Structure formats: structure tokens, C-alpha cells
Amino acid sequence: MKKYTIKDIAEQAGVSKGTVDRVIHKRGKVSQKALEKVTKILEEIDYKPNPIAQSLKNNKVYLICVVLPDPKEDNFWIPCVDGVNQAIEEFRSFLVDIKLFFYGPSSTQSFKEVNEQILKLTPDAVLLSPLFQKESINAIKSFRSAGIVVSTFNSQIDLEQAVSFVGQDLYQSGRVAAKLMHTIVPDHHDIVICHFSESLSNAIHMQQKEKGFRDYFNGLKGADHTILTLSVDQADPDQSLVNFLESNNKALAFFVTTSKSYNLVEILQGLNRKNTKVIGYDLLDRNNDLLRKDKISFLIHQSPKTQTYIGLTYLIEHFLFNKEIPSKKLLPIGIVNSENLITYLEN
Secondary structure, three states, rough: OOOHHHHHHHHHHOOOOOHHHHHHHHOOOOOHHHHHHHHHHHHHHHHOOHHHHHHHHHHOEEEEEEEOOOOOOOOHHHHHHHHHHHHHOOOOOOOOEEEEEOOOOHHHHHHHHHHHHHHHHHHOEEEEEOOOOOHHHHHHHHHOOOOOOEEEEEEEEOOOOOOEEEEOOOOHHHHHHHHHHHOOOOOEEEEEEEEEEOHEEEHHHHHHHHHHHHHHHHHOOOOOOOOOEEOOOOOHHHHHHHHHHHOOOOEEEEEEEEOOOHHHHHHHHHHHOOOEEEEEEEEOOHHHHHHHOOOEEEEEEOOOOOOOHHHHHHHHHHHHHHOOOOOOOOOOOOOOOOOHHHHHHHH
16 A cells, blocks of 8 residues: 655645645644645545654653652552653653652652642643542542543542553452462451551552452352451551450451561561461562462462553553553453462563
């Protein structure tokens, strides 16, 4: 198929190249007769503008802000930064400016301040990890009111203003964890859903995991497990767990809804609790070490690097190449044990 240039189209229509350019990009004044001639030829040849050339010609630098918890305070977010840097490297020849912003993972005030700072920059888009449900909804509404495109990753907010979500189905990951737990825990033992969080009521990602976990066991016939919930006091996690275990001595297994399985296991070891089963999230070094030693039975891999890379790529390609942003991109739920851990780490 022949590739037509603006010059070719102008010659066929008997108009100037400038007229063809104005018709294609819908800008400036064009006579009705010229418009009809050029439009007819464009339809006949099924003309598609070159998005890269168009982007360079516009000479606009698109500003995209990425907002995530500070990786210095929670190692889970380190791969997310790697994903952002990978996208920056791939699109470094294009007119995009990517800025990273960090907030305290346990501070709603820090989250609000960062988003207020971004709002003043009036970026073209924001890629946001909505750790705090209430504050995230308010931030997204403010961005959209200012005409800023918003995409989310890791945690999904049920809000129309967010155009896209990249991450896992967290409810389904809770069900997967429950099925794994059901295979390794004998009947008549209590199972504990363990949250390391200051405010469970404002953490939609933990709520979704717990709901999936509970729904799986509630749907079983003849299951004989009591499912308990423990929100660990972050001010004194050791004492919080000691108090809980003293009044729940049948607790044999723990489902940790965050990346802090290592924290739980270290406390259990200090209490000389043996033969406990732990299922948690994320391939942090401390978790991996305990997984190799079978102190953790399974880890669910959430692919944090892939989340930010895909989320950012969607936004960049939307502005540069006019690509439509998918409303949802669900990533596979990776089940990792001591036998296949090396495969995940190598990839």
C-alpha cells in the first residue's frame, strides 16, 4: 500500500500543503470547497497521520506526575520506581516530562500535601497509588476538576473520574490465598487475617483481600475453621500480637494482607511459636529469606514494577500517539513458594 504524503494529497486536491495540514489537524480557516476536496481524498486513501511526527510538530512537552508511597519507608515500592525509570528511559527521546512524588505510607497528611503540590503544577496526567481511600477520592476529584487525566495502580478506587487501573483483582487474590490456606491447615484450627495498618477502614486494598478470603471459606461445605481478624497496633506490634495469641491459642495460620509477613514471622519466632503457617504478599528480601526457610508457606507476587511501567506507558502513549487508555488492566496473581522463587527473582 502506497504511503501518501501531505504533498501528494495537496497535488491531487489542487490545493496548497498548508490547506491539507489545516484540514487534517482541524485548525485555521479553509474554504468549504477545499475542505470537501481534501476530505474526499483522505477518505479514499484511508489516510492516517503519523502520530510521532505529529507529536514532534506540536512541540508540546507533556507533564505526567507519578505519586506513590516513599520506598525508603516501605521497600515494596522500590520496584515501582524501577518501573517508572524503565518507562522514562524508553520514551526519553519524546517530549514527555515524568516527575516522581513520594508520600509517607502511614500519613494521610503527607498524601494530601503531595497532591496539593501537584495540583499547582497543573500536569497533563497523574498516575496515583491510592493507598488511603477517602483522601484518594478527594484528590482524584480535584485533579479531574482541573482537567487532569488520572490513572491508578496497585489499589483500585471505585470512582468514574479515574480513567484507568493497573494491578491485580485484590478480592480474587484474597480468594487465592484462602484456597492455598485451606490446603495446608488442618480442620479445627483458627485462621487469622492479619493487617499491619493504622486504619483498616480507610485501606480499601486490605478490605478487598479480607473479603475475598472470608468469602472463599464461607462458601465451603463442612469447613471447620474460625476466621479471625487482627489489626496489629503499629505503635507496639509485638505486644499487640502477644495479647492476641494469649486469648486465641488455637490460631495456627496467618494471612498477612500486606508485604509485612517478615514482621509477623519474626514476632512469632520470638514467642517460640512453632508450626504456624503464614501466607502473605510481595517478594521483599526479608520475606524471600523466610520463604526459602519455609517459615512462610506462600507469597503472592503483585508485580509492582510492571504495574507502574504499564500504567505510565498507557498515559505517555495516550498523549503522544492518541492511543485510547484501557479502563482496566488486571495482572496475573503470582503464587510463589520456596521451589519457584528463583524463577520469579530471575525475571
